Amino acid sequence: MGEHYEQYLRNNRSRHLEELKQYLSIPSISALSGHKQNMVQAAEWTAEALRRIGIEHVQVMPTGGHPVVYGEWLKAEGKPTALIYGHYDVQPVDPLHLWDTPPFEPVILEDKIYARGASDNKGQIFMHIKALEALLAEDGTLPVNVKLCIEGEEEIGSVHLDEFVEVNKEHLAADVLVISDSVMYAKGKPAICYGLRGLCGMQINVKGPSGDLHSGLYGGAVQNPVHALVQILSSMRNEQGEITIGGFYDQVRYVPEEERERFRSLQFNEEQMSQELQVAELFGERGYSALERTWVRPTLEINGIYGGFQGEGVKTVLPSEAHAKLTCRLVPDQSPNEIIERIQRHIDRHTPPGVSVTTTLFDTGKPFVTPVDHPVIQAAGRAYREAYGVEAVYIRSGGSIPVVATFAAVLNVPVVMMGFGLSDENIHAPNEHFHLENFDKGLLTLCRYWYELAGIRSNDAIRNGDNNCSS
Amino acid sequence: MGEHYEQYLRNNRSRHLEELKQYLSIPSISALSGHKQNMVQAAEWTAEALRRIGIEHVQVMPTGGHPVVYGEWLKAEGKPTALIYGHYDVQPVDPLHLWDTPPFEPVILEDKIYARGASDNKGQIFMHIKALEALLAEDGTLPVNVKLCIEGEEEIGSVHLDEFVEVNKEHLAADVLVISDSVMYAKGKPAICYGLRGLCGMQINVKGPSGDLHSGLYGGAVQNPVHALVQILSSMRNEQGEITIGGFYDQVRYVPEEERERFRSLQFNEEQMSQELQVAELFGERGYSALERTWVRPTLEINGIYGGFQGEGVKTVLPSEAHAKLTCRLVPDQSPNEIIERIQRHIDRHTPPGVSVTTTLFDTGKPFVTPVDHPVIQAAGRAYREAYGVEAVYIRSGGSIPVVATFAAVLNVPVVMMGFGLSDENIHAPNEHFHLENFDKGLLTLCRYWYELAGIRSNDAIRNGDNNCSS
Numbered sequence: 001m002g003e004h005y006e007q008y009l010r011n012n013r014s015r016h017l018e019e020l021k022q023y024l025s026i027p028s029i030s031a032l033s034g035h036k037q038n039m040v041q042a043a044e045w046t047a048e049a050l051r052r053i054g055i056e057h058v059q060v061m062p063t064g065g066h067p068v069v070y071g072e073w074l075k076a077e078g079k080p081t082a083l084i085y086g087h088y089d090v091q092p093v094d095p096l097h098l099w100d101t102p103p104f105e106p107v108i109l110e111d112k113i114y115a116r117g118a119s120d121n122k123g124q125i126f127m128h129i130k131a132l133e134a135l136l137a138e139d140g141t142l143p144v145n146v147k148l149c150i151e152g153e154e155e156i157g158s159v160h161l162d163e164f165v166e167v168n169k170e171h172l173a174a175d176v177l178v179i180s181d182s183v184m185y186a187k188g189k190p191a192i193c194y195g196l197r198g199l200c201g202m203q204i205n206v207k208g209p210s211g212d213l214h215s216g217l218y219g220g221a222v223q224n225p226v227h228a229l230v231q232i233l234s235s236m237r238n239e240q241g242e243i244t245i246g247g248f249y250d251q252v253r254y255v256p257e258e259e260r261e262r263f264r265s266l267q268f269n270e271e272q273m274s275q276e277l278q279v280a281e282l283f284g285e286r287g288y289s290a291l292e293r294t295w296v297r298p299t300l301e302i303n304g305i306y307g308g309f310q311g312e313g314v315k316t317v318l319p320s321e322a323h324a325k326l327t328c329r330l331v332p333d334q335s336p337n338e339i340i341e342r343i344q345r346h347i348d349r350h351t352p353p354g355v356s357v358t359t360t361l362f363d364t365g366k367p368f369v370t371p372v373d374h375p376v377i378q379a380a381g382r383a384y385r386e387a388y389g390v391e392a393v394y395i396r397s398g399g400s401i402p403v404v405a406t407f408a409a410v411l412n413v414p415v416v417m418m419g420f421g422l423s424d425e426n427i428h429a430p431n432e433h434f435h436l437e438n439f440d441k442g443l444l445t446l447c448r449y450w451y452e453l454a455g456i457r458s459n460d461a462i463r464n465g466d467n468n469c470s471s
Numbered sequence: 472m473g474e475h476y477e478q479y480l481r482n483n484r485s486r487h488l489e490e491l492k493q494y495l496s497i498p499s500i501s502a503l504s505g506h507k508q509n510m511v512q513a514a515e516w517t518a519e520a521l522r523r524i525g526i527e528h529v530q531v532m533p534t535g536g537h538p539v540v541y542g543e544w545l546k547a548e549g550k551p552t553a554l555i556y557g558h559y560d561v562q563p564v565d566p567l568h569l570w571d572t573p574p575f576e577p578v579i580l581e582d583k584i585y586a587r588g589a590s591d592n593k594g595q596i597f598m599h600i601k602a603l604e605a606l607l608a609e610d611g612t613l614p615v616n617v618k619l620c621i622e623g624e625e626e627i628g629s630v631h632l633d634e635f636v637e638v639n640k641e642h643l644a645a646d647v648l649v650i651s652d653s654v655m656y657a658k659g660k661p662a663i664c665y666g667l668r669g670l671c672g673m674q675i676n677v678k679g680p681s682g683d684l685h686s687g688l689y690g691g692a693v694q695n696p697v698h699a700l701v702q703i704l705s706s707m708r709n710e711q712g713e714i715t716i717g718g719f720y721d722q723v724r725y726v727p728e729e730e731r732e733r734f735r736s737l738q739f740n741e742e743q744m745s746q747e748l749q750v751a752e753l754f755g756e757r758g759y760s761a762l763e764r765t766w767v768r769p770t771l772e773i774n775g776i777y778g779g780f781q782g783e784g785v786k787t788v789l790p791s792e793a794h795a796k797l798t799c800r801l802v803p804d805q806s807p808n809e810i811i812e813r814i815q816r817h818i819d820r821h822t823p824p825g826v827s828v829t830t831t832l833f834d835t836g837k838p839f840v841t842p843v844d845h846p847v848i849q850a851a852g853r854a855y856r857e858a859y860g861v862e863a864v865y866i867r868s869g870g871s872i873p874v875v876a877t878f879a880a881v882l883n884v885p886v887v888m889m890g891f892g893l894s895d896e897n898i899h900a901p902n903e904h905f906h907l908e909n910f911d912k913g914l915l916t917l918c919r920y921w922y923e924l925a926g927i928r929s930n931d932a933i934r935n936g937d938n939n940c941s942s
Contacts, residue, residue: 031784210749212900216870219772219800220764223754226773234705278681283694283825293691301690302697303788304779313502314833316798317774327787329690354754362785399687429683
């Protein structure tokens, strides 16, 4: 086994890339209501791609928001069932003027494909579809049973997926959840991710006088909402990068010294990171390395701020209102809802006189971690070794896939995160791209993984290999 | 004297208002380069309006930026010469969606005319033109000599007017400078303004990583430019509303107790102000009344702030850059350039690690104050009493007309600020308007003022009535 799908993938590479370009050209931005029709189009495209390769019972299933694409192939009797999760929605593209090529006109340059969604996540869910295509085309069968659940709301917090998973939990039942939506450790260094941060956030709206005022005639007499906002925001973090929201760190789980030692053994190059990002130095919570600050420590980041005059030149206005968007990345055992409450209490306590503050909440996701030594994770290690010719490393990620915690809890499955992205591929930013080297090797890894998974001694070993999740 | 121009103004009121609507419909926004042609159009309109009423030697004089309109009438032999200053440029109109009627389609509603520039300053400079028209039409002459200097860059800091005044100082020589670009004390309570605040400001640009980053993958490891910006801005003011820039208050001139007592005697209603602005309470530097905080105390106000994601919903980005615009209002004897230097030193000292900061400076203006008991100011008091039937009060203003200090210094003239605006007329904000009651009474006041000025015993009394200015 192995030679057939390798040959098949080589022979069909050009066609696959053309299909991927088609997929990436659909502007499926879930956050913007004007793109609703594109979302349907991307869902239909995904469903059709599944039907074409022989996946059965493919459906575009409605939710309260954007639809979920579901399909299955369940003919590997006695073999484990894997649930593959991914998403066909993408992030907004602004600031558009910073893109070198249009975000929805995919181009391949220097063995990388550039487009919004190339790495996160259309490119990677497309690889899953093509790996299954290769096996089905060459073998006429699959070594394991598979179910696919591809949603359209990941970039807006998987608004309706919790409910979808709950309602369809019998339908989605599986032995393992496989997700390719994380990054490799570095170029040429594959990684299996066993932990993700959680997420919560809000928009803060500060309202002052009923209209914009002349800053000369009123300046000094009236609270300026932008001053109030920067005062509130500034009070949330000290100069050492520590979050000063009362109780913010109370529920943070102790990170064992052996795990920190494993992080150190990765010899992460902070100097190189700061060079790549073109900053004079990295910055963050004191007492922790950059890896630790992104993997096992929580954060509070302002994602956007706006108020008053933003045009060319100067306008001497005392603005009527000011706004900021902020999100926290959470680690076990922080509770998103509890952190939101703490932030709101902090805002109440730090709102200066003369303005009023309202907040609107964003969707939340729990933090998540899986034991490193679980058989489904070790099987992934073997698949990577085969395809890449090197040992994979076991990492955590600072990102969040809120639905992972839901899947793990509702379906009671272990989770394997086999991502093929690289951290400098500008996901969520202008000029997102994906390295075709990892498109090719990733396809081989995925094909191989299904054989490795089929080889695990029994389904029981998968399901009860360990206490399989912790969210 | 008196009856003739009153009758004339009544008879021609409808035509005057139609002309004013024409004038206000020209979108002469000096700050926006796209409006260059409208600026020329507004200058030509002004010049033609002067020619039509009999003003002589009318010229549209080029500068390095928008042109100055000049005209004169110098046939009142042996009488004082007044220089009338105003501006035909207006502020930008955004946020446009907050206007109830389009800013450049003037409408009269409930005896108020709504349009950008209705109060600041087209409406008021137009009144000067129409007052001269009434006198010339009825008497065939004027009681004093007049020169008019109407510029197009007041709202962007009178960029080229300092040089213009310096170059043309013989041409502009006069006995008194008259400006109608300030506000009355209240509806029905005319005021003569004897002091203005100065102005300086800058845009602060904070640059972090070379591009926007994923706030999950990088959050915690890298300085967030928005956090850095709010930290810098927050450090500039304490919770009591005091500016904490080192040395900010060092040059502030002592305000005598008798002047503060005069302010108190105005019985300014702070409660009413906060109700009008729809804020729970006023806010500002402790130990001073709202009037004092706007008239005789300096301020630092953030006029605008922006960075990161501002769209609908959430985008979990760690922004690459963040920006703020701030301006200070200054009082005697603060120096705009010195304050700018102090702010820059403060920024240098408060810039956190991991970002770089640049600043771009806005134009400056010196603060200014004229003695209350100067004959040209007392003459204005008599004119107001005649036209409004009440005593005018003597006030200072928190606003800035930077060129006033220049005029006073270069031409060595006393300054009379006879404004007809009201402080709730939304100048610099959506729904700017002007009360027609003050259009009518203001025209009478201006006509009367020229007779009062003509009656002062000698030109020497005007020029040497007192040490005439202090900037």
